[in-house]
Amino acid sequence: MLTPVTTWYLEMLSPEWLRPTLSSRADLVVMQAEVPSPEFSRFLYTAVGGDWYWLQRLSWSYEQWLRYLDRPQVQTWVAYVSGTPAGYVELEAQPDENVEIAYFGLLGQFMGQGLGGHLLTVGTQQAWNMGAKRVWVHTCSLDGPYALKNYQSRGFKLYDQQVHSEELPEQPPGPWG
Known part of the structure; x- marks a missing residue:
């Protein structure tokens, strides 16, 4: 099915732009997944993105995942609620001293609880800690x-917007696809 998709590109040019929001939930912790784990990263990718047409990495092999993750430029930060993964933010440092928020989101059962603002705050702070001169992200009309x-x-401030068409399946693959 050919679907029109709007993509918004946003950036933060200074850590002072960050308007943090942090949860006071005692059962919430965000920590870095320091050991590259293709299985865990693929789980997060499908569990978070399965309902939003995240398709690009579904065909990646174990070796492709490992090659991508096992680089110092990539960091994965995971939010846990009472020990259960609730969402993640994947950061990728780029050669031009930009850090991209490559992937970000929550598992469906954790949406609407104020966790997204907290996780994005922590992820953005970590991007600045990676030595970023600019933190950027793109999101689209297929996302949450x-x-x-x-x-x-x-x-984050909008700096570009583009509309294009994508060939998509009738339904997103879901976390089990």
């Missing part, structure tokens, strides 16, 4: 309904 608002609420 609050994604764009969350980025803008944290202080």
Whole structure:
């Protein structure tokens, strides 16, 4: 099915732009997944992105995942609620001293609880800690309904918008696809 998709590109040019929001939940912790684990990263990718047409990495082999993850430029930060993975943010440092928020999101059962703002705050702080001169992200009309608002609420500013068409399956693959 040919679907029109709007992509928004956002950036933060200074750590002072960050408008943090942090949860006071005692059962919430965000920590870095320091050991490259293709199985865990693929789980996060499908569990978070399965409902939003995240398709690009579904065909990756174990070796492709490992090659991507086992680089110092990539960091994965995971939010846990009572020990259960609730979402993640994947950061990738680029040669031009930019850090991209490559992937970000929550598992469905954890949406609507204020966790997204907290996780994005921590992820953005970590991007600045990686030596970024600029932190950027893109989101699109296929992503969660609050994604764009969350980025803008944290202080990211829109710098480009593009519309294109994508050939998509009738339904997103879901986390089990």
